[in-house]
Amino acid sequence: MTTETDATAAASGAKATERFHANKKFAGDTSQERVNRLASRLVKAINDTVLEEKVTYDEYNAFKAWLIKVGEDGEWPLFLDVWVEHSVEEVANENREGSKGTIEGPYYVPDAPKLESPATLPMRDDEPGTPLLWEGRITNVAGEPLPGGIVEIWHADDRGFYSQYAPGLPEWNLRGTVVADADGYFQINTMQPAPYQIPTDGACGQLIAAAGWHAWRPAHIHVKVHAAGHQEITAQLYFVGDEHLSDDIASAVKPELVLDPKDKADGTGREVIYNFVLDPVK
Numbered sequence: 001m002t003t004e005t006d007a008t009a010a011a012s013g014a015k016a017t018e019r020f021h022a023n024k025k026f027a028g029d030t031s032q033e034r035v036n037r038l039a040s041r042l043v044k045a046i047n048d049t050v051l052e053e054k055v056t057y058d059e060y061n062a063f064k065a066w067l068i069k070v071g072e073d074g075e076w077p078l079f080l081d082v083w084v085e086h087s088v089e090e091v092a093n094e095n096r097e098g099s100k101g102t103i104e105g106p107y108y109v110p111d112a113p114k115l116e117s118p119a120t121l122p123m124r125d126d127e128p129g130t131p132l133l134w135e136g137r138i139t140n141v142a143g144e145p146l147p148g149g150i151v152e153i154w155h156a157d158d159r160g161f162y163s164q165y166a167p168g169l170p171e172w173n174l175r176g177t178v179v180a181d182a183d184g185y186f187q188i189n190t191m192q193p194a195p196y197q198i199p200t201d202g203a204c205g206q207l208i209a210a211a212g213w214h215a216w217r218p219a220h221i222h223v224k225v226h227a228a229g230h231q232e233i234t235a236q237l238y239f240v241g242d243e244h245l246s247d248d249i250a251s252a253v254k255p256e257l258v259l260d261p262k263d264k265a266d267g268t269g270r271e272v273i274y275n276f277v278l279d280p281v282k
């Protein structure tokens, strides 16, 4: 039987590439002037590196082979989201007053099952890990509740695998679209995820090994929070004490996004409160 631990970089890369095309979330109307400016700067940055570092033909050919492999493994979404998206997110959200955001990453799937709060995410009968109850409230920047607010949530399991990107997991495992109540409150029962390694057997893993880096991200819960008339926020929540908070391969940790769950009094796992504040639509 194929299980999640049989996951390959190329298979999850192919899924992430397919998912990117399906989500189609860009306008594609960049002006010629802007393309000229950005493409010229990018090409110049590469040429400057070649000239300043005296890059050899061997290194140039290794680079070319690696870029080809990124495409063959479907790892452009992974590569870009790990090494570039954090800067794009910083620019996009620099003027927000409400909650901090961070990168989306390559594993979001829209239209996860809709769950009324209090919600329990879809999971296996024998889902491994520590149960986590997350309670929160969605408000505007004035602190007023936003009824009908929604928390889309997705995260890896206790072994570090995402449903729909690793084989053998139920389609919507640990994914849901949670609807807050009339006062903006929500409760979500899930399993605390474990620290996560990006796939090591594809082109990105090859780069990490060749450069002597590591492939770890701290354990994290992805969310998209939205409510009518407000800007959607994409974020991730982390866990205090995680050894990779300070060296996330994706540079996506912010101190405002770190949870400190406590043991529940009834001994059934852990619980934490984390609220979201949404900016009005501009």
Ligand code: MBD
Residues within 6 Å of the ligand: 078, 081, 082, 103, 104, 105, 106, 107, 196, 198, 217, 250, 252
């Ligand atoms: C992930 O799970 C992730 O969140 C990011 C940003 C990149 C790769 C895998």
Ligand code: FE
Residues within 6 Å of the ligand: 105, 107, 156, 220, 222
């Ligand atoms: Fe992730």
